[in-house]
Amino acid sequence: MSSVLRSVVQTRRLVICCGPGGTGKTTTSAALGVAGAKAGRRVVVLTIDPARRLADALGIDGLTNEPTEVVGVGSDGGSLWAMQLDARDTFDEIVRTWSTEPAQAERILTNPYYRTIAGSLSGTQEYMAGEKLLELHQAGFDLVVVDTPPGRHAVDFLDASRRLVAFFDHRLYRTVLAPRHGLLRAVNLAAQAFLRSAARVVGAELIADAVDFFAAFEGMEDDFRARSVRVQALLGDPATAFVVVTSPRPDTIDAAIGLIARLAAEGRATVDAVVVNRVSPRFGPATPAEDRRRSDEYAGTPLGALFRTRAELHERATADEAGIDALRSSLDQTPVLTVPALPDDVHDLRGLAEVASHMVA
Amino acid sequence: MNPATFLSTSRLVIVAGKGGAGKTTVSAAMAVAAGSEGLAALVVEVDDHGDLGRRFDRVGPLGAREVTLVPATARSAEIRGRAILADRALRTYLDGHGLGAVTRRLASGGALELVTSAVPGLGDLLVLGQIRQLVDQDPADIVIVDAPATGHAMTFLSSPAGLARTVSSGPVHDQAELVAAMLTDPKRCQVVLVALPEETPVNEAIEAAEALSELGVSLGMVVANGCTPTDAELADAIEAASVESGLAPPDIEGLLAAGTYAYGRQVDEADQRARLGAGVGAAVAQLPRLAVDDIGARETALLARTLLG
Numbered sequence: 001m002s003s004v005l006r007s008v009v010q011t012r013r014l015v016i017c018c019g020p021g022g023t024g025k026t027t028t029s030a031a032l033g034v035a036g037a038k039a040g041r042r043v044v045v046l047t048i049d050p051a052r053r054l055a056d057a058l059g060i061d062g063l064t065n066e067p068t069e070v071v072g073v074g075s076d077g078g079s080l081w082a083m084q085l086d087a088r089d090t091f092d093e094i095v096r097t098w099s100t101e102p103a104q105a106e107r108i109l110t111n112p113y114y115r116t117i118a119g120s121l122s123g124t125q126e127y128m129a130g131e132k133l134l135e136l137h138q139a140g141f142d143l144v145v146v147d148t149p150p151g152r153h154a155v156d157f158l159d160a161s162r163r164l165v166a167f168f169d170h171r172l173y174r175t176v177l178a179p180r181h182g183l184l185r186a187v188n189l190a191a192q193a194f195l196r197s198a199a200r201v202v203g204a205e206l207i208a209d210a211v212d213f214f215a216a217f218e219g220m221e222d223d224f225r226a227r228s229v230r231v232q233a234l235l236g237d238p239a240t241a242f243v244v245v246t247s248p249r250p251d252t253i254d255a256a257i258g259l260i261a262r263l264a265a266e267g268r269a270t271v272d273a274v275v276v277n278r279v280s281p282r283f284g285p286a287t288p289a290e291d292r293r294r295s296d297e298y299a300g301t302p303l304g305a306l307f308r309t310r311a312e313l314h315e316r317a318t319a320d321e322a323g324i325d326a327l328r329s330s331l332d333q334t335p336v337l338t339v340p341a342l343p344d345d346v347h348d349l350r351g352l353a354e355v356a357s358h359m360v361a
Numbered sequence: 362m363n364p365a366t367f368l369s370t371s372r373l374v375i376v377a378g379k380g381g382a383g384k385t386t387v388s389a390a391m392a393v394a395a396g397s398e399g400l401a402a403l404v405v406e407v408d409d410h411g412d413l414g415r416r417f418d419r420v421g422p423l424g425a426r427e428v429t430l431v432p433a434t435a436r437s438a439e440i441r442g443r444a445i446l447a448d449r450a451l452r453t454y455l456d457g458h459g460l461g462a463v464t465r466r467l468a469s470g471g472a473l474e475l476v477t478s479a480v481p482g483l484g485d486l487l488v489l490g491q492i493r494q495l496v497d498q499d500p501a502d503i504v505i506v507d508a509p510a511t512g513h514a515m516t517f518l519s520s521p522a523g524l525a526r527t528v529s530s531g532p533v534h535d536q537a538e539l540v541a542a543m544l545t546d547p548k549r550c551q552v553v554l555v556a557l558p559e560e561t562p563v564n565e566a567i568e569a570a571e572a573l574s575e576l577g578v579s580l581g582m583v584v585a586n587g588c589t590p591t592d593a594e595l596a597d598a599i600e601a602a603s604v605e606s607g608l609a610p611p612d613i614e615g616l617l618a619a620g621t622y623a624y625g626r627q628v629d630e631a632d633q634r635a636r637l638g639a640g641v642g643a644a645v646a647q648l649p650r651l652a653v654d655d656i657g658a659r660e661t662a663l664l665a666r667t668l669l670g
Contacts, residue, residue: 022381022562051568053561116527201455202480203531250654251412252381281622284615302598303616309595310619319654343625347560 004273004335005243006360009036009043009143012241014133014234016269018148019245020255024277026053027346028245028339029147031355033080038356040076041142048085048129048149058082059348065089067136073349081141083132090128098223107216113209125149126159127224130231137234158235158268165221165228241272246327248279248320257330271334275359276324278341280317288314364646364668367582368395368503371551373496373543374581375518377508378555379565383586386656386664387555387648388507389416392430393665395503396437403501404430404442407488407509407517413442418658425449441501450487454536482520483533485509489521489540496543515572518544518552522576544578551581554641558585558633567640583643584668585634587650591627595620 008015009032017029029045036043044067047054055063058070063084073080092109099105108114129146136144199207234240242263246256256274263269288311295307328336339358346355368374368391376388385406392404406413406423414423417430417440427443496504509517521544525537544550552573556566566583573580599620602613638645648664656664 020380022379022557026561051565053565056561056564112527116523199531201531202483202528202533205529206480206527247381249381283619283622284612286612286615302601305592305594305598306602306616306620309592309623310616313619313623315652343622344629 003360005032005035005275005337006039008032008241008243008272009041009360010039011239013137013143013239014237015143015145015241015243016148016235017146017243017245019259020247020252023245023247023252024339024346025245026147027057027352027355028243028275028277028359029145030054030057030082031352031359032243033082033143033145034073034349034352035356035360036143036145037074037078037080038076038353040074040078042074042079042081042140043143043145044081044083044136044141045145045147046083046085046129046132046136047147048125049147050084054082054084054147056347057352067139067141070349085125085129085132087125087128090131091124094128094131095220098220100219104216108213111209111213111216113206113213127228131227133234134227134230158263165225235269240269242269244271244274245277246274247277248323250323253323253327257327260331260334274327274331274334274336276327276336276338279324279338280313280320281340282314282317283310286310286314288312288318364391364394364582364670365398367551368398368400371503371581372548373492373504373506373550374553375506375508375550376553376555377515377518377569379562382555382557382562383648384555385412385507386416386661387553387584387586388505389413389656389661390648390664390668391553392440392442392505393437393661394668395505396431396440397665397669399438400502401433401438401500402440402503402505403427403495403499404440404505404507405492405495406442406444406507407447408444408507409446411444411507413444413507416656416658416661417442438502445488445491447484447488450484450491454487454490480524480528480533482516482524485517485520486524486533486537486540489517489544490536493540493543496549515569515576518573518578519576545576547579547581551579553582553584554580554643555584555586556637557587558630558637560633563633563637563640566637570641570643580641580643583637583641583645584648585637585645586648588634588647589627589630589650591631592624595624595627599624 015029015032017025017032019025026047026049029047033043033045045054047063052062055061060068060070060082063082065083065086067081067083070080070082095108096105099108126149129148133144133146195207195211244256244260246252260271260274263271291307291311291314295304295311298304298307324336324338337359339355342351342354344351346352374391376384376391378384378387388404388406392402395402404413408422410422412422414421414430419428419430423442423444425444425446427441429439430442431437431440433439492504492506495501521537521540525534525541528534528537554566554569554573556562570580570583599617602617602620634645634647646668648667651660651664653660
C-alpha cells in the first residue's frame with residue numbers, strides 16, 4: 001500500500017499536504033521531500049506556516065522566501081530545498097514585476113494602506129503561496145511539496161486565489177474602491193454613501209489610503225485573475241497529488257474525514273493517500289487484560305511494573321487502531337498509511353529519513 | 362504564583378495555544394477551579410463549533426446567549442458560558458454605534474464581508490471589544506476566554522495594537538486603543554499558554570511567550586498539558602528484569618522493549634517540560650494525560666483539582 005507514496009514522490013510534480021493542526025503535517029511534508037530527493041529528484045518543500053517548524057524538522061537554522069538547499073540529503077542527482085513563504089515579500093515582488101511603470105510600483109509600495117494592511121488581506125497569504133507554486137514550478141524543480149497552514153479550513157488554501165479575485169470582482173470594489181471601473185464617481189451616490197459610512201467607522205484617512213491603493217492597483221487585477229486561473233489549473237492537474245495528514249486521535253480523525261468529504265463533494269481534489277502519524281506501537285501480541293492480570297500476579301516485582309506499562313501502551317494502541325479502522329471504513333479506496341510513534345520526537349534529517357522509510361517503504 | 366492565587370487576582374484570563382494542545386480543556390478546568398475557590402466564572406469561546414460545552418457534558422456548541430454550565434452550590438460558585446462570534450460581532454458593533462440602518466442596507470450586498478476582508482484584524486478587534494464589555498459589566502469575578510485556535514493566537518492579541526496604529530481616527534481607532542490598553546494592563550488581563558510537552562509545541566510556546574512580551578501582554582501561567590510523569594519504578598524494573606532472568610516469562614523481550622520505549626518517552630518529555638519552563642520564564646503547571654479522549658464534566662473536575670494541587 002505504501003507504494004502509493006513512493007509513486008507520488010517519484011512521478012508527481014506537486015504534492016499538497018493538508019489536514020488538521022498538530023498532526024505532524026510539516027514532518028510529513030519534509031519526509032516526503034527527503035524521499036523525493038533520495039529518489040533522484042530535485043525537490044523543494046514550501047511551508048506557508050510562519051512558525052519555525054520546517055526549519056526545526058530539517059534541523060537547520062532558518063528559512064527565507066527563496067529556496068535554500070538542505071545539504072547531504074539527495075542521491076542519484078536528487079537534492080532537497082526548503083523555503084518559508086513570506087507573503088509580504090512575495091506581494092512586493094509581484095507589484096514590482098507586474099506594474100506597468102516604476103512609478104506605479106512606487107505608488108503602491110509606499111501607500112500606507114498597502115504597507116500596514118494589504119499583506120494580511122484575507123486570502124493574501126494563500127494567494128501568494130499559489131504565486132510561489134507557479135514560480136517554483138517554472139524554476140526547474142521536479143517536485144514541489146506544500147505544507148499548508150494548519151486550521152480547520154484547510155480547504156481555504158485551494159480557494160484563496162479565487163477569493164482574492166472575488167474581492168476584486170466585488171460590485172462594491174469595482175464601483176467604490178476602483179471608481180474608474182464603474183460608473184462616474186460623481187453620480188455614484190450609493191458608493192459615496194458607503195464611503196461616508198465606512199469613514200465613520202474606520203476613519204477618513206484609512207478610506208482615502210485604501211481608495212488610493214486600489215486605484216494605483218488598476219490594471220493589475222487582470223494579472224491576478226489570469227494567474228489565479230493558472231494556479232487553479234495546476235491544483236487540478238493529474239500530476240498534482242493531495243495527501244491528508246492526521247493523527248489517530250478521534251478529533252483529528254473526524255476532522256480528516258470531514259476534509260476528505262469536502263474535497264470530494266466540491267469536486268476539488270481526489271485525495272491520493274492519508275497518512276496517520278504517531279500511531280502507538282505494539283510490543284508483542286499480549287492483550288491489555290492479560291497483561292493487567294499478570295501485573296497483579298507479579299505485583300511488587302520488577303515484572304509487575306513492566307506488565308502494567310505494556311498494558312497501558314497496548315490500551316493506547318487499541319484506541320488508535322479503532323480510530324484508524326473508522327477512517328478506513330469511511331473511505332472507499334483511498335490508501336491509509338500509518339507511521340508509528342518513534343521513540344524520539346522527529347527534529348533532524350535522521351528522524352525524517354526514518355519517517356520517510358515508513359511512508360514509502 | 363500558585364494557580365489559586367493566580368485565579369483570584371485575575372479579572373480576564375485568555376487561554377492561548379496551538380490547536381490540539383488542549384486550550385478548551387484548560388479553559389474549562391480553570392473555570393471549575395475558579396468556581397471551587399468561590400469565584401463566579403464566565404467562560405467564553407470564540408469559535409462557532411467549539412467543544413467548550415462538551416467539557417461540561419452539554420451537547421452541541423455554545424451560542425451567543427449565555428448558559429449556566431455549573432450551578433452555584435455550597436462547594437462551587439456559579440459557572441456560566443457563552444460564545445462570541447466574529448461575523449456577528451461587526452453587526453452588533455455597527456448596531457451599537459447607530460449604524461444599524463447602514464448595516465442592514467449593506468449586508469444584503471455582501472459589503473460587510475468586503476469591509477472585514479479589506480480591514481484584516483477588524484473581526485478580532487470586535488470580538489475583543491465585546492470581551493472588554495463583559496469584563497467591565499459582567500457580575501462574574503473572572504472571565505476566561507478560550508482564544509481561537511487558527512494560526513497564531515498572537516494575531517488575535519496583536520490586532521488591536523496594529524489597528525490602533527493603522528486606523529488613525531474614528532470609533533475603530535478608539536475601540537482598538539481601549540482594547541489594547543486592557544490587554545497590556547497586567548491587573549486586568551493575563552494570558553495562560555497551553556502546550557504539549559513535545560519538541561515542536563515547546564518551541565512554539567517559547568516563541569509565543571516572546572511575542573507576548575513584545576506586545577506587552579502579561580503571561581501569567583504556562584500549562585504543560587497531557588503529561589506523563591517519569592516513573593522511577595519503571596527504570597528500576599527494566600534494569601532488574603534484564604538481569605533476573607530466572608523470573609523472566611518467555612516474552613521478556615517484548616516487555617523490556619515496551620518498558621524501554623515508555624521510559625524513553627517519559628525522559629524525553631521531562632526534558633521538554635524543563636526546556637519549556639526555562640524558555641518561557643514563567644511557572645509551568647502540569648496536567649496529566651488522561652486515558653480517555655472525550656473529556657466531559659467528570660474529567661474537567663479532575664483536571665481542575667489537579668490544577669489547584
